[in-house]
Amino acid sequence: MNFSSKLLEQAVDEFGRLPGIGRKTALRLVLHLLKQSNTEVSRFTQSLNNLKENIKYCSTCFNISDEATCEICQSLKRDKLTICVVEDTRDVMAIENTNQYQGVYHVLGGLISPMDGIGPADLKIEGLIDRLRNGEISEVILALSATMEGDTTIFYLYRKLKEFNVQVSTIARGIAFGGELEYVDEITLGRSIATRVPYERNVG
């Protein structure tokens, strides 16, 4: 790209570093912001600076929070005996949106991925062990992605957790609701037959 301005090029470079944003999209976004008023652009940059400077992580579950303990961990309505382990805050939001879960969470902050140089020590696994050691936890639900990294992390956590007197479960895998059989991949379909459930359980 032939930029007519170094300042423009720098801003486009910065936007282009974001995941999934190519150079052309970056240019479109920067030119859009350039057309906005000074107030709007400074509100944009301020919101990011504010977030970066003032964000906290819940001291119990490590979810993103504005306070030292997040709303979910503070809530008296939540079942503190059940912990759902997730990769990041997006998964907490996704599960909260289902309105199906009343327990609390534990945010690992990633998945074990030797390819990316992320080992167990880089995740909040010690914090989870501390919670099991200090409190009476009855069940740990591992709600991690059905990928190689997710499975590796589940395997590692399962070995760590079985030392404690706690039920460890993983979320169900199978064909999605609304999914048509002919479009389901063989691995999912094969596993969903092998792990079939009695009809009474599915309607219950």
Added chain:
Amino acid sequence: MNFSSKLLEQAVDEFGRLPGIGRKTALRLVLHLLKQSNTEVSRFTQSLNNLKENIKYCSTCFNISDEATCEICQSLKRDKLTICVVEDTRDVMAIENTNQYQGVYHVLGGLISPMDGIGPADLKIEGLIDRLRNGEISEVILALSATMEGDTTIFYLYRKLKEFNVQVSTIARGIAFGGELEYVDEITLGRSIATRVPYERNVG
């Protein structure tokens, strides 16, 4: 979306205002930035603030520039008698990338669009008229999009420009290079037959 943090929600709101960025993408981008170091985030926001505060527009052609006159208008190699009129700086970059044009530009900063409330007075049309009045311009090339707004702007400019002793041309429309006939829309195909050119001109 159930945000666990107001700061996070504000930053996602700001990103979600950008064109083509939905809430889910905005969240992904914000969480990516949150994982970066303080230096990287402040470099990101600084590049935008710098751009917004220090950007200039060339006093001749209104292209984005770091100085009062842009590089193209300053260059002694460019043909100052030919002006190519474009919508915005992206079009200048696209035409520069072709290496086919040696003249100078005039950036309108938009197209006439009654639907969006953009009239001729909102564009840099007076500046173009001034250039024709003050200098010896031999040709004005209207390189605008082949949309309703582009055509409206071309029609308006043509009526303004014909008062001057200047050749007004528009860029060629027709089927794109590599385009297969059966996939070309009827209007383009019909017009490309009506405006056919002698074979000698196309290879010349």
